[in-house]
Amino acid sequence: MTTLNINKKTYNLDLYGNETLLEVLRDNLKLTGTKTACDEAQCGSCTVLIDGKSFLSCITLAKDVEGKEITTIEGLSSEEDLHVIQQAFLDNGAVQCGFCAPGFILSTKALLDKNPSPNLDEIKKSLDGHICRCGGYLKIFDAVKDASKKITNHDT
Amino acid sequence: MTLKNKDFLNPVGKSVPRIDGRGLVTGQTKYVFDLKLPGMLIGKMLRSPHPHAKIISIDTSKAKKLPGVKAIITAKDTYGIKFGSNEFFFPQTADQQALESDKVRYIGDELGAVAATDEETAEKALKLIDVKYEILPAVFKMMEAIKPTAPQIHNARNNIALILPTNFGNAERALRESDYVREDTFYLPSAAHTCMEPHVCIGQFEAFSDKITLWTSTQAPFKVRETLAKCLKMNLNNVRVIKLAVGGGFGGKLEMLPMDFASCLLSKKAGGYPVKITYSREEEFSFSRRKHPMIYKLKSGVKKDGTLMAISGEVYADGGGYCSYGPTVLAAAMMRILLVYKITNMKITGYRVYTNNPISGAIRGFGGVQSGFAVESHIDMLAEGIGMDPIEFRLKNITTPNMITANKMLLTTNGLKECIEKAAEACDWKNKRGKQKNIKRGFGIGIAADVMGSKMYKSHESAGSIIKIEEDASICFLTGAADTGQGSNTALSQIAAQELGVSYERIKITSADTGITPFDTGSFASRVTFISGNATKLAAHDAKMQILKVVSQEKNIPINDLSLVAEEVINKKDSSVLMTFEKAIELCYSFNYGQQIIGRGSYNPKTTPVDFRTGEGNVSGSYGFEAQIAKVEVNTETGEIKVLKMWDAHDIGKAINPQSVRGQIEGSLFMGIGYTLSENLQFKNGRVVNANFANYRLPRSANACPVESILIETNDPEGPFGAKGMGEAALLPTAAAIANAVYDAIGVRIKDLPITPDKVLAALKSQHD
Numbered sequence: 001m002t003t004l005n006i007n008k009k010t011y012n013l014d015l016y017g018n019e020t021l022l023e024v025l026r027d028n029l030k031l032t033g034t035k036t037a038c039d040e041a042q043c044g045s046c047t048v049l050i051d052g053k054s055f056l057s058c059i060t061l062a063k064d065v066e067g068k069e070i071t072t073i074e075g076l077s078s079e080e081d082l083h084v085i086q087q088a089f090l091d092n093g094a095v096q097c098g099f100c101a102p103g104f105i106l107s108t109k110a111l112l113d114k115n116p117s118p119n120l121d122e123i124k125k126s127l128d129g130h131i132c133r134c135g136g137y138l139k140i141f142d143a144v145k146d147a148s149k150k151i152t153n154h155d156t
Numbered sequence: 157m158t159l160k161n162k163d164f165l166n167p168v169g170k171s172v173p174r175i176d177g178r179g180l181v182t183g184q185t186k187y188v189f190d191l192k193l194p195g196m197l198i199g200k201m202l203r204s205p206h207p208h209a210k211i212i213s214i215d216t217s218k219a220k221k222l223p224g225v226k227a228i229i230t231a232k233d234t235y236g237i238k239f240g241s242n243e244f245f246f247p248q249t250a251d252q253q254a255l256e257s258d259k260v261r262y263i264g265d266e267l268g269a270v271a272a273t274d275e276e277t278a279e280k281a282l283k284l285i286d287v288k289y290e291i292l293p294a295v296f297k298m299m300e301a302i303k304p305t306a307p308q309i310h311n312a313r314n315n316i317a318l319i320l321p322t323n324f325g326n327a328e329r330a331l332r333e334s335d336y337v338r339e340d341t342f343y344l345p346s347a348a349h350t351c352m353e354p355h356v357c358i359g360q361f362e363a364f365s366d367k368i369t370l371w372t373s374t375q376a377p378f379k380v381r382e383t384l385a386k387c388l389k390m391n392l393n394n395v396r397v398i399k400l401a402v403g404g405g406f407g408g409k410l411e412m413l414p415m416d417f418a419s420c421l422l423s424k425k426a427g428g429y430p431v432k433i434t435y436s437r438e439e440e441f442s443f444s445r446r447k448h449p450m451i452y453k454l455k456s457g458v459k460k461d462g463t464l465m466a467i468s469g470e471v472y473a474d475g476g477g478y479c480s481y482g483p484t485v486l487a488a489a490m491m492r493i494l495l496v497y498k499i500t501n502m503k504i505t506g507y508r509v510y511t512n513n514p515i516s517g518a519i520r521g522f523g524g525v526q527s528g529f530a531v532e533s534h535i536d537m538l539a540e541g542i543g544m545d546p547i548e549f550r551l552k553n554i555t556t557p558n559m560i561t562a563n564k565m566l567l568t569t570n571g572l573k574e575c576i577e578k579a580a581e582a583c584d585w586k587n588k589r590g591k592q593k594n595i596k597r598g599f600g601i602g603i604a605a606d607v608m609g610s611k612m613y614k615s616h617e618s619a620g621s622i623i624k625i626e627e628d629a630s631i632c633f634l635t636g637a638a639d640t641g642q643g644s645n646t647a648l649s650q651i652a653a654q655e656l657g658v659s660y661e662r663i664k665i666t667s668a669d670t671g672i673t674p675f676d677t678g679s680f681a682s683r684v685t686f687i688s689g690n691a692t693k694l695a696a697h698d699a700k701m702q703i704l705k706v707v708s709q710e711k712n713i714p715i716n717d718l719s720l721v722a723e724e725v726i727n728k729k730d731s732s733v734l735m736t737f738e739k740a741i742e743l744c745y746s747f748n749y750g751q752q753i754i755g756r757g758s759y760n761p762k763t764t765p766v767d768f769r770t771g772e773g774n775v776s777g778s779y780g781f782e783a784q785i786a787k788v789e790v791n792t793e794t795g796e797i798k799v800l801k802m803w804d805a806h807d808i809g810k811a812i813n814p815q816s817v818r819g820q821i822e823g824s825l826f827m828g829i830g831y832t833l834s835e836n837l838q839f840k841n842g843r844v845v846n847a848n849f850a851n852y853r854l855p856r857s858a859n860a861c862p863v864e865s866i867l868i869e870t871n872d873p874e875g876p877f878g879a880k881g882m883g884e885a886a887l888l889p890t891a892a893a894i895a896n897a898v899y900d901a902i903g904v905r906i907k908d909l910p911i912t913p914d915k916v917l918a919a920l921k922s923q924h925d
Contacts, residue, residue: 026190030192031183032183032186032189032190033182033183033184034183035187035189035352035353035403037352037353037354037403037437038437038848038849039436039437040437040848040849040850042848042849042850043352043849045352072183073181073182073183074182074183074184076182077182082178082181082182086181086182087181089181090173090174090177090178090181091173092815093171093174093815093816093818093819095174095177095180095181096404096641096642096643096819096823097351097352097353097401097402097403097404097640097641098176098179098180098181098185098401098403098641099187099189099351099352099353099403099404099641100352101180101181101183102183105181123857124857124858124860125857125858127857128856128857128858129856130856130857131350131352131849131854131856132352133349133350133351133352133404133406133823133827133854134352134404134641134642134819134823135819135822135823135826136822136823136825136826136827136855136860136863137822137826137855137856137857137860138822138860138862138863139815139818139819139822140857141857141860
C-alpha cells in the first residue's frame with residue numbers, strides 16, 4: 001500500500017510500484033488538471049509541487065513521494081476563491097488554450113514562495129522548462145509580476 | 157440575476173475576462189485528453205513502416221486471438237471512400253482513404269486499427285498483425301519527384317497533384333520595361349504545429365439509434381462531421397461531433413484524421429463501447445500534419461523611381477503522400493502578394509507535388525508564412541537594387557483603401573500605410589536603420605495582409621448563432637464556432653451582449669457541438685471574429701427586436717422608437733427609460749404574451765467565386781493588414797541572432813477584446829520567431845528525425861523578446877462593430893522582418909530558413925572570401 005498526501009488529503013493506493021505520479025494523479029485519482037504534452041520531461045505541463053518545489057510528475061515515481069506534501073492545480077484554490085496567481089493569470093490574459101497553464105501556475109507558486117519579488121531574468125529562468133505555444137510568454141511574465149506585487153503588498 | 161460588474165455593460169472594446177477562464181486556471185476544464193467514459197477501450201493505429209509500398213495482404217488472425225483485443229479494422233471493413241479537404245473545388249484531390257487498401261504512401265500511412273482493454277494489449281496486437289508489402293521505390297525530394305522517371309505515387313502526372321497559375325497583366329513585358337530585375341530563390345522548411353494537447357478522440361457507436369458520437373480535439377467539428385459521414389455513409393444528423401476545450405490547433409486540427417474514423421468504426425465493431433485514441437508526442441510530430449516545405453523562385457522588376465513593375469516566378473510545395481489542404485494553402489500563399497502590393501503584372505505558377513514524406517497540410521498562416529518570407533526578403537533586395545529605403549519602397553507600392561486588386565479582390569478598409577508608418581515611427585526607423593553596423597545591430601521590416609475567412613474551403617463559408625433568453629433573463633448562447641484557445645467564446649459573447657444591449661455577465665455559451673449548435677465551418681483563416689461574429693450580431697439583433705416588439709405592443713410605442721442599451725429599454729424620442737431588460741423579459745414571458753425569445757443569425761461573407769485557373773476572385777469579406785519591424789543583434793563570432801524587440805502595427809478593424817488581440821499577436825509572432833530561428837521539422841528517407849521537444853526547438857521563456865503591438869482600428873464596414881479577423885497575420889511577416897534586420901546588421905542575406913548560427917557564419921565567411 002502506498003500512502004500519498006495530495007492537496008492535504010490522504011490517499012491509500014494499491015500500486016505496482018512503477019507508476020509515475022502523473023499516471024496516479026490522472027488515471028487513479030482523476031485529478032486531470034495535471035496535464036502532459038510530451039511524457040518525456042520536456043514541456044513542463046505535468047508540473048506539480050512536492051514539498052513546495054516544482055517537479056515533473058511524468059518522471060517522478062509515485063512510490064518515491066510517499067510522506068511528502070504534493071500539491072496539484074486542484075489544490076491551489078478553494079471552491080470560491082482563486083489563488084492570487086490564478087487570478088493574475090486570468091487578469092493578465094496569460095491563458096489561451098489553458099493546457100500548459102496548470103504547470104506554469106505551479107512553477108510560479110514555487111518561484112514566488114522562494115523569491116517573492118523576482119526580476120524578469122529570474123522569471124524567465126524559472127519558467128524556461130515550460131512550453132506555451134499559444135501565447136508567447138509575455139503575458140505570463142506580466143501575470144507573475146502582478147502576482148508578485150499582490151503577494152508582497154499583502155505581506156507588508 | 158445580480159449583476160456585479162459595470163464594465164460588463166457595453167463590453168465590446170473592453171478586455172473583459174475570459175468567459176471560460178476560471179476552469180482553465182483551476183484545472184477543472186475538461187479536454188478530450190482528460191475524458192474517460194464507462195467501458196472505454198483504447199485504440200491504436202496500424203501504420204506503414206515503409207514510405208511507399210503495395211499492400212499485398214493483411215492477416216489479423218493472430219492479433220484477434222490475443223485476450224483483451226475487442227476489435228480490429230482494416231480497409232475491408234470500410235466503404236473505401238476517398239476524401240480530401242479541398243475536394244469541393246478540386247475533385248481529383250480526394251486521394252486519401254480512412255484506411256488504405258492498396259498502397260501506402262508515407263511512413264505512418266494508416267491501414268488498420270485495433271481496440272483493446274488497455275494500451276499495452278493494443279500495442280501487442282498491432283505487432284501480431286502480419287502485413288505483407290511489396291516495397292516500391294520512394295521519392296523524398298520534390299524537385300526529383302516532378303521528373304518523369306520518378307516513382308509514381310498517385311495517378312498524377314510527374315507527381316504534380318495540382319498546378320495553380322496566377323496570371324495577370326503581362327509580366328514578361330513589364331520585366332523588359334523595368335530598370336532593375338533580379339531573381340532569388342528561397343527555401344522554406346517544414347514545421348510542426350505542436351499543439352500542447354495532442355490529437356485525441358473518442359468514438360462511440362449507438363446501435364439502437366444507428367448514431368455515432370465523436371469527441372475530438374478539433375478546430376472544425378462540422379468539417380470532421382462532413383468527412384466522417386461521407387466515409388461511413390451516414391446522414392449528417394446521425395453523426396454528432398463534440399468539441400470540448402481544445403489545447404491548441406494552429407491548423408493541425410482542421411480535418412478528420414483516420415484516427416477519428418477508426419475510433420468510431422472500432423466502437424461499432426466492439427459492440428458500442430467507446431474507443432479512445434490518443435497520439436503520443438512522437439506520433440504528433442510524425443503522423444499528424446505539417447507545414448509544406450516550399451521553394452520560391454522569384455523574378456521581379458522595378459523602375460528607378462521605385463515602381464514595382466512585375467512579380468513572377470514559380471512556387472513548389474512538398475505535399476507529402478496526400479493532398480489534405482495543399483491546394484488552398486498554395487492558392488492563399490499567392491493571393492496574399494496581391495493583397496499587399498498594387499501590382500498589375502504578376503505571373504506565378506504554383507505546383508503542389510506528391511512525395512513519400514508525411515502529409516503537409518494547413519498550418520497557421522496558410523502558406524502565407526512561406527510566401528511572407530520569400531516575397532518580403534525579395535522586396536527588400538529590389539529596394540536595395542535601386543538604392544531606395546525599404547519602407548519608402550513599400551509605401552510607394554502598397555495597396556490602398558477602396559481599391560480592387562488585379563485579381564478582383566475588393567479592399568474596403570486598408571490600414572497598411574498607417575501600419576507601416578506607425579511601426580516605423582515607434583522603432584525610430586529613420587535614425588536607426590543602416591546606422592548601427594559597428595555594433596552589429598539591425599532593423600528590418602516585413603509587411604503582410606490576411607484574408608478573414610475565404611470561400612476557398614467550401615461552397616459557402618457560413619456561420620450560425622442562436623441566442624435564447626430564458627425566463628429569468630439569463631442568456632443561452634449557441635454558436636458553431638470552435639474555440640481552440642484563442643478566446644472566440646469570449647469575443648463572440650461580447651458581441652452578443654453588446655448588440656443585445658445587456659451585460660456580458662448574463663451570457664453562458666455552448667459552442668461547437670454538431671448535435672446542438674448551428675453550423676460553422678470552423679476556426680481557420682482568421683474567420684471567427686468576422687464571420688461567426690457577424691452571425692452572432694445578427695442573432696442578438698433578432699432577439700432584441702423580438703423583445704422590443706413585445707414592449708412596443710405593451711406600451712403602444714412604435715418599435716422603431718425603441719432601443720435596448722446597457723440593460724435598459726429606451727424610448728429614443730424622449731430618451732426616457734421605459735423599463736429594465738429584466739422587466740422586459742418578464743413581460744415577454746407573462747400570461748398575456750408568453751413569447752419565447754429565440755434569436756437566430758446566419759452569415760455568409762460577400763465574396764465572388766475564385767477562378768483557380770487564373771487566381772481571380774474576391775475570396776474574403778474583409779482583409780486585415782499589418783507591418784512588423786524587428787530589431788536584432790548578431791554575434792559575428794558565434795553566428796547567434798538575438799531578437800531584441802519586435803514592433804507590430806496591425807489593422808484589426810476594431811479590437812473586440814484588446815487583451816485577447818494582443819495575445820493573438822504575441823502568440824503568432826513568437827511562432828514566427830521560432831520558424832525563423834530554430835524550428836525545422838527534419839526528415840531522413842521520409843521519417844521525421846526530430847520528433848520531440850528536445851530536438852525540435854520551440855521558443856521558450858528565455859527567447860521571449862519584448863513586443864510593442866500597435867492596434868490600428870480602421871472600422872471595417874462589413875465587420876461586427878468594425879472588427880476584422882487577426883489570428884494569423886502577425887505570423888506572416890516575422891521571418892522576413894528578422895532576415896531583413898540581419899542583413900541590415902551584418903550585410904549577409906540568408907535565403908533559407910531557419911537562420912541558424914551555422915548559416916550566419918558560413919555567409920559571413922563567404923562574404924569575406
